[in-house]
Amino acid sequence: AQSVTQLDSQVPVFEEAPVELRCNYSSSVSVYLFWYVQYPNQGLQLLLKYLSGSTLVESINGFEAEFNKSQTSFHLRKPSVHISDTAEYFCAPSSGGYQKVTFGTGTKLQVIP
């Protein structure tokens, strides 16, 4: 079974500074990788995903994540954060075509003005 580790429960960062939210998973066998975001008082929504092809994937709001098979990581990065990026971010890997994904414990990103 797939397992996932988000080492940082909270990440404070100043506005316009870069940020990296870390995610490591246990199995690289036919893995699909997702990042979900939960903005304050809103439901969970998909931020970006890796299914196949290019190991670097991007979201429409400037986040990117890179699938690193050797390190079993899928860290989320943004070169310059905005106040509106304040949210909780969940890494969610799945394995081998099976629809079941395993959600991490989440990282709360707090952008400081």
Place this chain on the structure above:
Amino acid sequence: GAGVSQSPSNKVTEKGKDVELRCDPISGHTALYWYRQRLGQGLEFLIYFQGNSAPDKSGLPSDRFSAERTGESVSTLTIQRTQQEDSAVYLCASSLGPVGTTTSYEQYFGPGTRLTVT
């Protein structure tokens, strides 16, 4: 409807009572999931339905928890003899399912039901 809906949005119940939570998935979505999110914690997988296959119940915490889904439509999560530790937000999500498209793995979440057991 346009998205996943859940009802009720909030439920306060007394310890020992049974509760039933409802999820209406997006029309056409064959996969349906239930999760639990306790305050300050991540998502805890409860159960997964895929089409007419037997559900994956591996995440249900005890036999007080059960869920049903009729075909590819509404699902209900039932918690019997509620305990205070059952207090949480219960989230439902649906996805298109294994139809060979790259979008089939994305889960669409409902707004959740906040359950408070007093």
